[in-house]
Amino acid sequence: IHKSFDETIVLTDVNFRVEEGEFVVLVGPSGCGKSTILRTIAGLETPTSGDVFIGNRRVNDVPARDRDIAMVFQSYALYPHLTVYDNMAFGLKMRKTPKPDIDERVREAADFFGLSELLHRKPRQLSGGQRQRVALGRAVVRKPSVFLFDEPLSNLDAKLRAHTRTELSRLHKRLGTAMVYVTHDQVEAMTLGQRIVVLKDGFIQQIDTPLNVYKRPLNRFVGGFIGSPAMNFVNAAITGKEIAHGQIKFTAPSFVKLNSKSTLTVGLRPEQIAIGETSGDRAKFNLVVDVVEPVGNEMLVYGRMDEEILVIRAEATAYIKPDDTIPVSFDPKTAHYFDTDSGESIRDWSMSA
Numbered sequence: 341i342h343k344s345f346d347e348t349i350v351l352t353d354v355n356f357r358v359e360e361g362e363f364v365v366l367v368g369p370s371g372c373g374k375s376t377i378l379r380t381i382a383g384l385e386t387p388t389s390g391d392v393f394i395g396n397r398r399v400n401d402v403p404a405r406d407r408d409i410a411m412v413f414q415s416y417a418l419y420p421h422l423t424v425y426d427n428m429a430f431g432l433k434m435r436k437t438p439k440p441d442i443d444e445r446v447r448e449a450a451d452f453f454g455l456s457e458l459l460h461r462k463p464r465q466l467s468g469g470q471r472q473r474v475a476l477g478r479a480v481v482r483k484p485s486v487f488l489f490d491e492p493l494s495n496l497d498a499k500l501r502a503h504t505r506t507e508l509s510r511l512h513k514r515l516g517t518a519m520v521y522v523t524h525d526q527v528e529a530m531t532l533g534q535r536i537v538v539l540k541d542g543f544i545q546q547i548d549t550p551l552n553v554y555k556r557p558l559n560r561f562v563g564g565f566i567g568s569p570a571m572n573f574v575n576a577a578i579t580g581k582e583i584a585h586g587q588i589k590f591t592a593p594s595f596v597k598l599n600s601k602s603t604l605t606v607g608l609r610p611e612q613i614a615i616g617e618t619s620g621d622r623a624k625f626n627l628v629v630d631v632v633e634p635v636g637n638e639m640l641v642y643g644r645m646d647e648e649i650l651v652i653r654a655e656a657t658a659y660i661k662p663d664d665t666i667p668v669s670f671d672p673k674t675a676h677y678f679d680t681d682s683g684e685s686i687r688d689w690s691m692s693a
Contacts, residue, residue: 341390342387343376354543362534363535364533368565369565372540382404387400412488414490423460428450428477432482480511485517486520487519488522529550530566534549535549545562546559553566559685563685571609573605573606575605575606576588586647588625590672593672593673594691596686604677610640612671615660616666624668627668629664630662636656640652652668
């Protein structure tokens, strides 16, 4: 599909398929077009060009209410004057579902989401997490062919977000229904999605499993967006088969497609840089420590290598303090390599490393 609002292009050549029973997450920074894709699937937006299919049915001209989808919004959208029971039953009543069926579905969903004791309450008497579960329950009772989620957890605190992510995974496993989930939170994308669609400026950057998106990013944007802390990037010069930048100098691995380029960008995940390890053909350099952040069972060390700012993961037991100069190294075979101009990966993943 292609989508534009007047002269503003929002989506360009967006093309992907969600299999029956699959959980697909759309992820990217604000303004990348992910919510517009979701609204287009739902029928709340009309594509400028292209087609949307649900099953084998082209639904471009089908009203949202007739698309057999259920959508859960960031804002819950509960009716404040209705009880939890009536909020969850509202859509079924509008479809004139028999009362015994409504009651059975509502109570089954309430039991699954732990709302059975709250069915008589109004939304104002609920916590944020309980309201979100009511919104999820209202979608579940519909038994649609597709669930659409538009950043449904963004209003919850960290603990509730983690708990509700688990509930969503359980729900997907139980229902086996296709789910499309929009988020800007890469943790949600990595933990919930069976496949991830990474977007930037209305273009799809990569579609793959969470593990492949993390381990095999197709370009610098994906490498830097997926992963926390973000991937480190170092611009380096190429001389023959040698790659060098400041203290760093090593022979380019055979799977790096150098062609006639004179520069490239080396990408290093924080866990790929080790402290003090010197075995094998590792690239070695010294890091001047600026900040040390203890985060439970590990610490994040921020430091400088010449003019480059890098972050590495270290064991919580490592005795490191600001202004220390520490020896670090990485294995060139595990690093990522990107074209400096285009940002595209120049690592040949078909070759084993």
